[in-house]
Amino acid sequence: MNRYDVIIIGAGPAGCATALFLQSRGYRVVVLDQARFPRDKVCGEFISPAADPILEELGLMDAIEQTQPVRLRGVAISAYGNEALCIDYPPHPQDARPMTSLSLPRFVFDHLLVKRLRHAGIELREAHKVDDLIFENGSVVGVKVRDGDQAPLTLKARMVVDAGGRNSIALRRLNLKQGSARQRKIALAAHWTGAQLPHNYCTMHISPPGYTGMARVGDDLLNVVLVVDSKLVKGRERTSFYTEAVLSNPLRRKYLAGAVLKGPVRAVDSLSYRVKPVPCGGLLLVGDATGFIDPFTGEGIYLSLRSAQLAGEVLDRAFRSKQFSREVVQRYEGLRLREFHKKFTLSRILQRLIYNPWLCRRVVTALAANPDLAQQLVGVLGDYMPAEQVVSFRFLVKTILAGLRPQSGKRGCKNFDFRRLLKSADPE
Numbered sequence: 001m002n003r004y005d006v007i008i009i010g011a012g013p014a015g016c017a018t019a020l021f022l023q024s025r026g027y028r029v030v031v032l033d034q035a036r037f038p039r040d041k042v043c044g045e046f047i048s049p050a051a052d053p054i055l056e057e058l059g060l061m062d063a064i065e066q067t068q069p070v071r072l073r074g075v076a077i078s079a080y081g082n083e084a085l086c087i088d089y090p091p092h093p094q095d096a097r098p099m100t101s102l103s104l105p106r107f108v109f110d111h112l113l114v115k116r117l118r119h120a121g122i123e124l125r126e127a128h129k130v131d132d133l134i135f136e137n138g139s140v141v142g143v144k145v146r147d148g149d150q151a152p153l154t155l156k157a158r159m160v161v162d163a164g165g166r167n168s169i170a171l172r173r174l175n176l177k178q179g180s181a182r183q184r185k186i187a188l189a190a191h192w193t194g195a196q197l198p199h200n201y202c203t204m205h206i207s208p209p210g211y212t213g214m215a216r217v218g219d220d221l222l223n224v225v226l227v228v229d230s231k232l233v234k235g236r237e238r239t240s241f242y243t244e245a246v247l248s249n250p251l252r253r254k255y256l257a258g259a260v261l262k263g264p265v266r267a268v269d270s271l272s273y274r275v276k277p278v279p280c281g282g283l284l285l286v287g288d289a290t291g292f293i294d295p296f297t298g299e300g301i302y303l304s305l306r307s308a309q310l311a312g313e314v315l316d317r318a319f320r321s322k323q324f325s326r327e328v329v330q331r332y333e334g335l336r337l338r339e340f341h342k343k344f345t346l347s348r349i350l351q352r353l354i355y356n357p358w359l360c361r362r363v364v365t366a367l368a369a370n371p372d373l374a375q376q377l378v379g380v381l382g383d384y385m386p387a388e389q390v391v392s393f394r395f396l397v398k399t400i401l402a403g404l405r406p407q408s409g410k411r412g413c414k415n416f417d418f419r420r421l422l423k424s425a426d427p428e
C-alpha cells in the first residue's frame, strides 16, 4: 500500500493548484481524477483578474499566454431590455496596473493545469474514481478507489484534500451540502462562431427566462451560457430550448445574427449551495467542494485557486507541527471564511437583484449615472478590491437612490426594505 503525505481528489483548478503548492514545499502528493484529460466543463470561461498572480506563482502563465487567450476589459451589463452598459475594470488600487480578465475555453485551461502537474513530476492517476473515505479514530486517513478497470484500491495519507467539485465524495459521504431544491437552476452552454460581439467585455444579459453570460474565448469563438430555472427545460429538446431562449433577447439576436453553434449544447445543474463545517480531522475541502454561489459573478476559478493557496499554507503548518486534527481543519475554514465571507454576501445580494426587474433596472441605471460606483463594484467582482467597500447598507442605498434620480417618482422604492435585502443575503 502506497503512503503519501497528501491525497488530492480531483484534478480541476482547485486540486491541481493544491498539488502544485504542496509539491513546491516538498510534500509527496497524489492526485486522483475519475476523468481522463483533456475533458470539458460547462463554464463562463473567464477568470477574475486577481487570479493572474496565482497562475504566475503556479508556473502556468507562460503556457496560458502561448495560447493567445482573449483578455476582457471589464463587464458589460444589460437588464430587462436596457442597452448594455460597459464598465472597465478599474486600475489596481496599489500600483495602478491596468486589469483584465483571462478568457479561454475550460477544455484548454484545465488541460494546461494537468500538463503543469505532469511537468512538475506530480503523480496524477486519471480514470481513478474515489468511492469512499477511510476513517481511523474519527479522522480521515485515506480513500477507497476504483481504477479504470474497476479494480478496487486503497490509498493512505496523513491528509486528504477533497477538490472534487460540486458533487465531491466528502459532501456526499458526510452529508455536508445545504441547498434549496426550490431554487434549482440549470446552465446550458455552447460555443458560437461568426458572432458580432462588438467588444471584449464579459457580457451579462438579464432578461426572461433567465440570464446569459457571453464572452469571447478565441479569435472567432463566443461562449454563451444561459442560466434558467430547471423546470423550464423539463421535457424540452435541449438545443432548441437553448437557441430559442438565447435568441429571444434583441441584443443577443443582434450579436448572434449569422452566427452558428460550434459543438453541442452542454448542460450542468447550477444550484447554489452552502457547505457545513467538516466534522473530523484529516480532511480539507477546496474549490467548489467548499460551496457554490450562482455563477452570475463568475469567480469560481479564482476562489478555487485562492482556497488551494490557503490550504497549502495551513497544511504546511500542520506537517511542521505534526498536527492533523480537526483544529487544523477549523483554522483553514476560519481563514477561508474571513477572506470570502463578504464576497459571498455580495454575490447573494446580486442574486436577489437580478431576479427583481424593478430593482435591477434601477441599479443598472445608477451604475450608468455613477461610473465610480460602477468601477468599485466591478473591482470587487474582479476579486482585487475589498468586498467591504460595497457590501454595506450605505452602498446599497446610495446605488439604488442614484438609480431613482433620473426618474420622476420614487414610489417603487418607498416600500422596499433595503435592510431585509442585506440581512437575507448575509444570515450569519
Ligand SMILES: Cc1cc2nc3c(=O)[nH]c(=O)nc-3n(C[C@H](O)[C@H](O)[C@H](O)COP(=O)(O)OP(=O)(O)OC[C@H]3O[C@@H](n4cnc5c(N)ncnc54)[C@H](O)[C@@H]3O)c2cc1C
Pocket (backbone or CB within 6 Å): 009, 010, 011, 012, 013, 014, 015, 032, 033, 034, 035, 041, 042, 043, 044, 045, 046, 047, 048, 128, 129, 130, 131, 163, 164, 165, 166, 167, 168, 169, 187, 225, 268, 269, 270, 286, 287, 288, 289, 295, 298, 299, 300, 301, 302, 304
Ligand atoms: C454555469 C457555470 C458557469 C461558470 N462560469 C464561471 C466563470 O465564468 N468563471 C469562473 O471563474 N468560474 C465559473 N464557474 C465556476 C467554476 O466552473 C468552478 O468554480 C470551478 O470549476 C471549480 O473548480 P474545482 O477544481 O473546485 O472543481 P471542478 O472544476 O469541478 O473539478 C473537480 C474534479 O474532480 C473530479 N472528481 C469529482 N469527484 C471525483 C471522485 N469521486 N473521484 C475522482 N475524481 C473526482 C472531477 O472529474 C473533476 O475533474 C461556473 C460554474 C458554472 C456551473
